Amino acid sequence: MPSPTPRPDDPAAVLRTSPRPHADAAPTVLKIVIAGGFGAGKTTAVGAVSEITPLSTEEYLTEASADVDSLAGIEAKRTTTVAFDFGRLSLPDAPVPLELFLFGMPGQDRFVDLWYDLSRGAVGTVVLVDTRRMESSFTPVSFFEDIGLPFVVAVNQFDGAHRYQPEQVRTALELPASVPVVTCDARDPNHVAGVLLTLVGHAVKNASASRVHHAPTTTFQDA
Amino acid sequence: MSTHGRAAEESTFVRTYTLTRGRTRPRHLLGLATVLDAGPGRLGPAQAEECEEILALCRERRRSVVELAGRLGRPVTAVKVLVSDLLDAEALVVPLTHPYADTGAESGPSTQLLAALSAGLKRKWPDAIAYPQAG
Numbered sequence: 001m002p003s004p005t006p007r008p009d010d011p012a013a014v015l016r017t018s019p020r021p022h023a024d025a026a027p028t029v030l031k032i033v034i035a036g037g038f039g040a041g042k043t044t045a046v047g048a049v050s051e052i053t054p055l056s057t058e059e060y061l062t063e064a065s066a067d068v069d070s071l072a073g074i075e076a077k078r079t080t081t082v083a084f085d086f087g088r089l090s091l092p093d094a095p096v097p098l099e100l101f102l103f104g105m106p107g108q109d110r111f112v113d114l115w116y117d118l119s120r121g122a123v124g125t126v127v128l129v130d131t132r133r134m135e136s137s138f139t140p141v142s143f144f145e146d147i148g149l150p151f152v153v154a155v156n157q158f159d160g161a162h163r164y165q166p167e168q169v170r171t172a173l174e175l176p177a178s179v180p181v182v183t184c185d186a187r188d189p190n191h192v193a194g195v196l197l198t199l200v201g202h203a204v205k206n207a208s209a210s211r212v213h214h215a216p217t218t219t220f221q222d223a
Numbered sequence: 224m225s226t227h228g229r230a231a232e233e234s235t236f237v238r239t240y241t242l243t244r245g246r247t248r249p250r251h252l253l254g255l256a257t258v259l260d261a262g263p264g265r266l267g268p269a270q271a272e273e274c275e276e277i278l279a280l281c282r283e284r285r286r287s288v289v290e291l292a293g294r295l296g297r298p299v300t301a302v303k304v305l306v307s308d309l310l311d312a313e314a315l316v317v318p319l320t321h322p323y324a325d326t327g328a329e330s331g332p333s334t335q336l337l338a339a340l341s342a343g344l345k346r347k348w349p350d351a352i353a354y355p356q357a358g
C-alpha cells in the first residue's frame with residue numbers, strides 16, 4: 001500500500017523549491033525595523049550598515065482596511081502609497097548563515113497597516129529620536145509597547161541641536177527602566193552596529209523573560 | 224517616506240492595474256521578506272516586461288519580494304501578483320532554507336537565532352560601539 005507521506009527524496013516533496021544542493025541553502029532571514037519621524041535619520045541608519053544603497057519601496061495604503069495584501073478597493077479614490085526604506089546585509093560568518101533585512105518605517109500612525117507588516121516576525125525595532133521633535137516618537141513607542149515587540153531608543157545628536165542625556169529622553173518619553181536608551185550618530189556604521197547589538201541583547205532578555213510564565217514582570221528585567 | 228499627490232496616486236493605480244492585468248490579489252502567500260530564486264521554468268508569451276526584469280534580477284542572486292518591488296519601482300502588492308505568476312510557471316522558486324529557519328512568524332526569532340545574529344554582527348563590526356545594556 002503506498003504511503004501517503006512523500007519520502008524525503010520524493011521530487012514532489014520539493015516542488016517549487018530550489019534545485020540547488022542543500023549546502024547552498026538560502027541563509028535565514030532576520031528583520032529589524034528602524035522607526036522614527038521625518039528626518040530622524042532612518043535612511044541614513046539603514047544605509048550605514050546595508051550592503052546595498054537603501055531602496056525606497058512603495059506599498060498601497062487603503063483607508064480603513066487591514067487587508068494590505070490586496071489591491072481590492074483600490075478603485076476607491078482614496079488610495080495612497082507610502083514608501084519605506086529597505087536595506088540588507090549578509091552575515092556569512094555567523095554560527096548560522098544569516099541575512100539581516102532592515103526596514104525604515106515612516107513615523108505617522110496613519111501608516112499603521114504597514115507598521116504591522118514590517119514588524120511581523122521582526123527581531124525588534126530601533127526607534128530613532130530626533131530631540132528637536134521628541135513628540136513624533138510617542139506614537140511609534142506606544143505601538144511597539146502595545147504589540148510587545150522589543151525596542152530600543154537611539155537618540156540622534158544633530159549638529160546645533162540641544163544635547164539631551166539619554167535619561168532625559170527616557171523621562172520625556174516615559175520609558176520603563178528596562179528599555180535601553182542610547183545616543184548614536186546614524187551616519188557611523190560602528191554606532192549603528194552597536195545600536196543593533198543593543199537591540200539584539202534586549203530581544204534576548206525579552207525572549208528569556210517571556211518564557212518564565214507567571215513571573216512578576218519586573219523581577220528579572222529591571223535588575 | 225512620501226505620499227504622492229492625488230494625480231500621481233491615480234496614475235500609479237492605472238499603471239499597476241495594467242501591469243497585473245486587473246488582478247488585485249496575489250495567488251501565493253508571499254511576505255515582504257520571502258526570498259526567490261530563478262527556477263527552471265520558462266516565461267509564457269505576452270508577459271509583462273517587469274516579469275523579465277524580475278527574472279533577470281533573480282538570476283544574479285536571490286532577491287526578496289521587498290527588494291524586487293524597490294528595484295522595479297512598483298508597489299509591493301503588484302510585484303506579488305507578478306511573482307505568483309512566475310512561481311506558477313516555475314520560472315521562480317522559493318529556495319530551501321537551513322533547518323534553523325523557522326523564525327516563528329508571530330512569536331519572533333528564537334534565542335538561538337538571536338545569539339547567532341549577535342555573534343555575526345560582532346564579527347562584521349569588531350569596532351561596534353559597546354553601549355551599556357539597560358535593565
Ligand SMILES: Nc1nc2c(ncn2[C@@H]2O[C@H](COP(=O)(O)OP(=O)(O)O)[C@@H](O)[C@H]2O)c(=O)[nH]1
Pocket residue numbers: 036037038039040041042043044045104156157158159184185186187224
Ligand atoms: N549630525 C547628524 N546628522 C544626521 C544623523 N542622522 C541623519 N543625519 C542627517 O539628517 C538628515 C535626514 O536624515 P535621513 O536619514 O534622510 O532621515 P529620514 O527621513 O528619517 O530617513 C540627513 O541630511 C542626514 O545626513 C546623525 O546621527 N547626526
Ligand SMILES: [Mg+2]
Pocket residue numbers: 042043044085104224
Ligand atoms: Mg528617509
